[in-house]
Amino acid sequence: MSDALVPILQTIVGAEQVLQGDGLDSYEVDWRKRYRGRALAVVRPGQADEVAAVVRACAAAGVPIVPQGGNTGLVGGGVPDDSGRQVLMSLTRLNGIRQIDADNLTMTVEAGCVLQAVQQEADAHDLLFPLSLAAEGSCTIGGNLASNAGGTQVLRYGNARELCLGLEVVTPQGELWSALSGLRKNNTGYDLRDLFIGSEGTLGIITAATLKLFPRPASTVTALAACESVEAAVRLLGLARRRLGADLTGFELMQRFALSLVAQHFPQLPQPLPTAPWTVLIETGGTAAESEERERMSAVLESAMEEGDVSDAVVASSLAQSQGLWHLRESIPLAQSQEGLNIKHDISLPVSDIAGFVERMAATLAQAAPGSRIVCFGHLGDGNLHYNLQAPAGAAAADFLARHESRINQLVYDEVQRLGGSFSAEHGIGALKRDELARRGSAVGVRMMRAIKDALDPTGIMNPGRVV
Amino acid sequence: MSDALVPILQTIVGAEQVLQGDGLDSYEVDWRKRYRGRALAVVRPGQADEVAAVVRACAAAGVPIVPQGGNTGLVGGGVPDDSGRQVLMSLTRLNGIRQIDADNLTMTVEAGCVLQAVQQEADAHDLLFPLSLAAEGSCTIGGNLASNAGGTQVLRYGNARELCLGLEVVTPQGELWSALSGLRKNNTGYDLRDLFIGSEGTLGIITAATLKLFPRPASTVTALAACESVEAAVRLLGLARRRLGADLTGFELMQRFALSLVAQHFPQLPQPLPTAPWTVLIETGGTAAESEERERMSAVLESAMEEGDVSDAVVASSLAQSQGLWHLRESIPLAQSQEGLNIKHDISLPVSDIAGFVERMAATLAQAAPGSRIVCFGHLGDGNLHYNLQAPAGAAAADFLARHESRINQLVYDEVQRLGGSFSAEHGIGALKRDELARRGSAVGVRMMRAIKDALDPTGIMNPGRVV
Incomplete structure (x- = not known):
């Protein structure tokens, strides 16, 4: 055939x-x-x-x-x-922008549109599509939705799921399900939209989507803050949430070693704060004038310094400085690659459990893989850590991975599971974590997923071997 | 048996x-x-x-x-x-509050908790659970989730769906699916949570939920504005969104006749603005001091007056005044009941189509049911209108309904469907609109819903005859 x-x-x-x-x-x-x-x-x-x-x-x-x-x-x-x-x-040829509706704050795009093109189209209408992640120059909105992408602004705007109002999907039978609704409220039966979002192409193929847009913030302010402990960073997060409300759009955490790798491999990048156990990148997007937003940010950081939660801080005074701070954060994965092969974990935890996790895990790994170097950073505001491990300095990375990777994955995921966390916060399951889902997912839940897969794709032709 | x-x-x-x-x-x-x-x-x-x-x-x-x-x-x-x-x-005896996690901004409650009790528990921790609707004194959070309730703050905080991070559900086989995650990011397989939310008890029974909390806004400001047209109200909405950003929490529209029914049946309620074709209630919840928030609201209204979109406006100067304005809005359904039986529609439309819908529908209904009186109000910020019809003044309401209800439903829903709107924005399907879903829903979509129902509840014991 x-x-x-x-x-x-x-x-x-x-x-x-x-x-x-x-x-x-x-x-x-x-x-x-x-x-x-x-x-x-x-x-x-x-x-x-x-x-x-x-x-x-x-x-x-x-x-x-x-x-x-x-x-x-x-x-x-x-x-x-x-x-x-x-x-x-x-799906990359399917890349038309079908409609922008400024009054309704929605945009209908085809699945193959590159995320950055979607952002730019919104921007050209003085509007914001807030999904933002490292691969935005080449990933497509269809893939973002199929994998429910997260990124750096989830704290304020949610995951890809929360940014989508309607879908057009081709079913495993080759029928077109047209549900490109731009409605904020629509309670007419089961939520098929959210079932397809995050299903990684195993239930059907997303061909277009109606997305939520937002007014573009008048001013964006970025700052770095040095903290002595994760506990202090969590208190700073609480303070920023209370004082900045919905204007708080980003809250990224970086451990000292992560930034020292950046300093080593990208010495040309300025690091404006003296090295500290933990560094936080905070960003706000508000409706007030930039000077006013900057004052609000400074006031929050001053309060945190008075409380002893922040030892030093700097507020970017220009767009270039702000981009420089983000560049530091975004260079961590690249610096890791330069340093050599490493073991990656994309985990999430309740924010209240992160400090304890970081402390216990460091002790566990020091024992299980002596000399290994933890690279911990991520979206603290969403409880999402990229918790990675480099081989000991000077050791052969490939050997280290061969010997330790599966055991270390188990140790990390066991502790994450014990705390009610997730072993895949924003990257999904795919082929890589399918066994992990079968092993660690709720048996009742996995059985329901399997029943849904069999109901919608009885012959199993859609992306077999992925997810369930 | x-x-x-x-x-x-x-x-x-x-x-x-x-x-x-x-x-x-x-x-x-x-x-x-x-x-x-x-x-x-x-x-x-x-x-x-x-x-x-x-x-x-x-x-x-x-x-x-x-x-x-x-x-x-x-x-x-x-x-x-x-x-x-x-x-x-x-489920009303299942009403324990299991946990509040202030650092993680989450709360785990049992399904039978009354919504108001959930709001109060959050408030007692200086936090906000923003779901708010007329029945909050007696509806339960389990019912809110099973029906994906909306209410008055969807514009800022989303529907019940967006306020829930995790669920505990009893399946139709009597198994307990425990997924009470307090995680903001968790991409581990199909989104069963959102499948149960809005499924109206036909796929399983929600027994507990982990909810999102928010910092409580420092100040809430409410205002009324008089507009000559829906178009002007939509422009005011756009202006308010741009200038107030995420602090805009409510934007309610009321047609003149709706408020005149309130004046007639509840003459003791003060109506601070002279009567106008359309009246808008705006609310903000921000982090600044109340005087500052009030100034921002006034500035927005002044700009709209300069643009000619608002003819008159009043900003509440006290909590009592603010409650008085909401009281007007919330008294519309009661005034309608006092006036007699009526035909109700809970519809949503793209915001950009509302003005045209209102104009065309008035002409259609004047012809189809001469003398009938339209009571139009609702959550303009979400595109959700309660578009109701009273019998002609002095006519026997029961006769009017018997003669006109089914034809008028058809006219309203036909036009809503033509515009890509929803015939059930926030109330759901239940038994009342099951035929409407079968008739108006996408055939491909309804077939998928049926397949999911059969897969998860093959013997059909969960709330039969509802939804699909």
């Missing part, structure tokens, strides 16, 4: 949009080069009805489909396996 | 918590007295494991279960049918 499929696909999308053979690494290899597959064909539909027709053709042939956006996922959810029997559907 | 069930239920919850016979109107008749049923028994479990045991017993006996919270629903979703063969499960 699958031999006969390719000509059918060529008829649907045009021969030049069905790619086969070598040189397809950008589709078949994931961004971190951990997953390398081989597709029966790469198909690039340009319209939603082409997506539907491709799905019907694949369903008739019994050929599984792996949907892909910008191929920036971190859990191997968007590349084919190595069987050569899966169709890789790239 | 069902005869043998009652003694089993008595063993599970205690004989005194299984009610039978007459005098059960408060459980068997809905709040608006449109649905009057008869239960096999009313069962009042006091703990989640009792809920699970009751469900297992009913499942074994093949007896359907109707879950009920405060019995304040408006669509007949929470009362038994008249067969005498359904068990009514009242």
Whole structure:
């Protein structure tokens, strides 16, 4: 059956949009080069009805489909396996902006739009689409929704889920479900929208979405603060929430070693504060004039200094300075790569448990992997830590990973689970964490997920081997 | 089988918590007295494991279960049918506050907690649980979540859905799914939480929830503004959003006739503005001092007056005045009842389409039901209108409804559907709008809902005849 499929696909999308053979690494290899597959064909539909027709053709042939956006996922959810029997559907040609409704503060875009293009289109209308993350220059909004992306402004605006009002989806049967509603209130049956969001292409293919927009804040103010302990940073977070309200848009935590890696590998980046056990990046976006917003920020930091929770602080006085502070934060993963292979964890915890977790985990890991170096940073405001581990200084990183990775994952995830946290805060399950979900997820919950998968995709053609 | 069930239920919850016979109107008749049923028994479990045991017993006996919270629903979703063969499960005894975590800004409560009790508990910790609606003195949080309640602060804080981080649910098989996570980011498989939220008890029974809390705003300011047209009110909304940002918490619209009914039936309520075609109630909740917040509100209203969008305005100068303004808004449904039976619609539209809808619909209804009086008010900030119709002055209301209701529903919902709006914005489907969903919902969407229902509740014992 699958031999006969390719000509059918060529008829649907045009021969030049069905790619086969070598040189397809950008589709078949994931961004971190951990997953390398081989597709029966790469198909690039340009319209939603082409997506539907491709799905019907694949369903008739019994050929599984792996949907892909910008191929920036971190859990191997968007590349084919190595069987050569899966169709890789790239959504990047489906990249139209269908509508902007300024009065309704909504925007309808196709799945293959690059996140940055969505942000820019909103900006051109003096509006804000607040989803923001490292891969925004190449990830697509469809992929952001399929994986319920998080990023740096979740504290104020929520995850991708909270930023989406309506969807258009092609079902595993190749039907088009049109629900591109721009409504803030709509209680007409089960919440299919949120079921597709975060389902990583295993229940259907998102082809378009209606997104929430916001008025663009009049002024953005960024600051760095030095804290002696996680407890102090958590108290600063509480103070900032009370005093800045909804204007608080970002609250990032960086441990000393994370910033020292940045200093080592990117010495040209200025680090305006003396080194401290913990450094916090705070950002606000408000409606008042910039000078006023800056005064509010300074007042919060002064109060925290009086309370002894902040030892030193600096408020950026220009856009360039503000970008410099973010650059420090965003350079941590790159500095880690420069330092060598490492073990990554994308975890979340109740904010109230983070200090205890950090302290206990450091002791546990010092014993389990002596000399290993913890790189801890992340979105404290959302309880989301990137809790990573480098090999001991001078040790061979590959050997270290081979010997320790699975045991360290277990230690970290066990403690996270004990505290009611999540072993995948914003990256999703994909192929990488599917066993972890089966092992650590609630048995009742996983059984319900499986029942839903079987109900909506009974032949299992949508992104098999991912999530459940 | 069902005869043998009652003694089993008595063993599970205690004989005194299984009610039978007459005098059960408060459980068997809905709040608006449109649905009057008869239960096999009313069962009042006091703990989640009792809920699970009751469900297992009913499942074994093949007896359907109707879950009920405060019995304040408006669509007949929470009362038994008249067969005498359904068990009514009242959740009101399950009303413990399990935990407050101030650092994490979360609160875990049992399903039977009255909404007002949840608000008060948050308030006692200097925190805010923002869900707020007319029935808050008797509705329960479990019912709010099962129906994804909306209310007056959706504009800023979202619907019940957006205020819930985790759930505990008893499945139709009587298993307990514990997912009381207080996490802001958690991407570990399908979003079962949002599937249960808004499913109106047809997929399982919510027994507890972890809710989002917020810092309590330092100051709340309320104002009334008179507008000549809906277009002007929509422009005022845009201005308020830009200038007040996230501090804008409420934006309610009231047509002249709605307020004149209040004046007629509640003449003791002061109406501080001269009568105008449209009156808007605006509320802000900010972090600045009250005088400063009041100045910001006044500045916005002055700008709108300069633009010609507001003809007159008043800013409340005390809490009592502010409550007085809300009292006007909240008295509209009561004034309507005093005026006589009426036809109600709970609709939502893109904000940009509301002015056109109001204009066209008035012309349509003037022709279809001459002399009928439109009572239009609602949450303009969310695009949610309560668009109701009174009989002509002096006409017999019951006759008017008998003759016109179904035709008028069709006219209103047809136009709403044409504009991509919703025929149930915040009240849900229940029994009342089940046919409407089958008729007006997307066929693909309704088929997916049915597949999910069959997958999770294959024997159909959970609240049958509701939603799908």
